[in-house]
Amino acid sequence: MALVELRNVSKIYRLGDEEIRALDDVTLDIEEGEFISIIGPSGSGKSTLMHILGCLDSPTKGTIKLDGLMIQDASARQLATIRNRKLGFVFQFFNLLPKLNVVQNVELPMIYSGIPGKERRLRAMAALEAVDLANRARHRPSQLSGGQQQRAAIARALVNNPRLIFADEPTGNLDSHTGDAILSLFRKLSQQGRTIVLVTHDPEIAAVTPRRIEIRDGRIAVKVDMALAGLARQAAPTSQAAAPA
Ligand code: ADP
Numbered sequence: 001m002a003l004v005e006l007r008n009v010s011k012i013y014r015l016g017d018e019e020i021r022a023l024d025d026v027t028l029d030i031e032e033g034e035f036i037s038i039i040g041p042s043g044s045g046k047s048t049l050m051h052i053l054g055c056l057d058s059p060t061k062g063t064i065k066l067d068g069l070m071i072q073d074a075s076a077r078q079l080a081t082i083r084n085r086k087l088g089f090v091f092q093f094f095n096l097l098p099k100l101n102v103v104q105n106v107e108l109p110m111i112y113s114g115i116p117g118k119e120r121r122l123r124a125m126a127a128l129e130a131v132d133l134a135n136r137a138r139h140r141p142s143q144l145s146g147g148q149q150q151r152a153a154i155a156r157a158l159v160n161n162p163r164l165i166f167a168d169e170p171t172g173n174l175d176s177h178t179g180d181a182i183l184s185l186f187r188k189l190s191q192q193g194r195t196i197v198l199v200t201h202d203p204e205i206a207a208v209t210p211r212r213i214e215i216r217d218g219r220i221a222v223k224v225d226m227a228l229a230g231l232a233r234q235a236a237p238t239s240q241a242a243a244p245a
């Protein structure tokens, strides 16, 4: 069983008489431990796909199974619990709360999941250590550089030990040097066994992940999947031999 199993998922928006197929019959598996990018031009459906994978939105048609749970029928409240317990999110603009300091920001997901104060602080500090930001724990977000803010946001995404981490254009608001450091951090987390889905419009960023899903007009266009490509090459001669002369 894959960690995520998306089957024939469509998302249709209706604006007056117009129907927009933001996703059109998408089928996709994500295995535990994968580091994968979703790439495509603006308007192709990347964010819609991430929102459905991330239980932020429900499909119009099709099914989604996450960590063994069928979630297309879940209520908004159930989706919120699944997100809090199983998923971590990193966004382009960091989305840290300006009035809280760094360690308080990192503690937030654990407040929602009811973890006691002392343990919260210990785990938040451990997450900050993991992203090399423990020495800024008492700073406000506005006192940090962009790269440091994004590392705080990554610590917040890690702190509930999620099954899957989503990052939507996580380097989009950073200079290229700082962006590279953030990509290195994701690579390190991947090597530690985290499952990570990176959403980007930039082929150079997608190039860091072993697997890429390209999306165009709401459909999966090219799946660069090394294992499947190898299987297809092996299967080709056999199927020719089996064909009637
Ligand atoms: P991307 O993230 O690749 O830029 P999106 O997933 O945001 O693309 O959008 C895919 C398509 O769905 C676009 O045509 C967009 O205009 C449309 N769309 C996205 N969200 C909505 C919405 N809430 N209402 C109507 N149309 C939407």
Ligand code: MG
Pocket (backbone or CB within 6 Å): 046, 047, 048
């Ligand atoms: Mg988008």
